[in-house]
Structures are given as structure tokens and as C-alpha cells.
Amino acid sequence: MSKPLFAQDQSMFEGFWAYCVEQTIEDTHVPRTNLYEFSEDEIAQLGRNLGWSDFPEAVWAPNDGSWLILDIIVDEPGLCQAMSINDPVSHNVIEWNEKIANDDSFRSHGVADVEAVRSSGWATTPVYDGFVQISLMNVLFSTDPLANLSILTAARVGQSPASCELFPSKCN
Secondary structure, eight states: OOOOSGGGGSOHHHHHIIIIIHHHHHTSOOOOTTSEEOOHHHHHHHHHHHTOSSOOSEEEEOTTOSOEEEESSTTOTTEEEEEESSSOHHHHHHHHHHHHHTOTTOBOSSOOEEETTEEEEEEEEEETTEEEEEEEEEEEOSSSTTSEEEEEEEEEESSOHHHHHHOGGGOO
16 A cells, blocks of 8 residues: 655644645645555544544555544535644644744734643634644653643634634624
8 A cells, every 4th residue: 555755754733834724714625645645444444443433434644654634424525633643742832832923814812831731722713614623632641751641623603602702793
């Protein structure tokens, strides 16, 4: 099975922005020709190994397999996740804070912060039919900084109270 080489140099956060955030904002699928697409059997094996009760319909990875893009429902470009089980918690927080702080379209209540064994962040931007919300969640499972789960989510939502609070002029 041939795996493309381009995406292996992207961090998980860069992959999330390129494949999930852009897709969710545009409400159309972003081509992933430079990522490896998992087969149904590989998705099922991954799901069983991680203890999932429901499996995503599509999973994509860069050549080095360091992070994954999950399309929970393939026909729903407004919901996309990136995940990794070996990125240091602080790495995603640093990238998140740099991107959100330097992106005029997204607003947040503040920077993501690392607290003991977890970190989280949340931001939103208006789109023509509501908002796109993005979130960061990292959980450290032991004292080993690489024993963690990192999930970045992009979701297209309507006029949520939290988004309207940050963009009151965009809400009814």
C-alpha cells in the first residue's frame, strides 16, 4: 500500500487546520490526496484497539502516522476531528495559542492553558449560517509526557449562546 509523503512534515495542529477547520468553514470536503486513507478493516481495528463503541466512517493519516483525521460521518463536512496519542500536551497548546492569537477571524475567552494533567481551549468564528467552533482537548494519562490523548474538533453549529456572546452582532 503506497502512502504519500507530503503531509508527514505537518504537525497535528497544522493538519487539523488544513483538513478540518478549512473544510468546516467552507462546508465542503477538502481533498486529502496527500494523506493515507484507512480501509474499513483498519478503521475497525483502530476502533477496537482504542475501545470505541462507534467507528468514524473515514480515517486519514500522514505517512508517519503521528496524527489522524477522523470524518465521523463522511457526508457531513461540518464535523471533523484530528487526534493523536503521542503528541506532548504543551506542543498543541503552544500551536493553538499562536494560531488563535494571530487569527483575526476566530475569537476566544482566552488562551489555552496546561493544568496538571489536561489542557483545553475553545474558539469560534461566524459563517453564513451560524458559527464554526473549534476546540482543543489534551489529557495526560501518566507522568510520561507522551502518554496522552489529544483531540482537536471543528464543528459547524448554529447560533450558539457561547458564540453569540463573542460575536453579538452576528446573532438575532
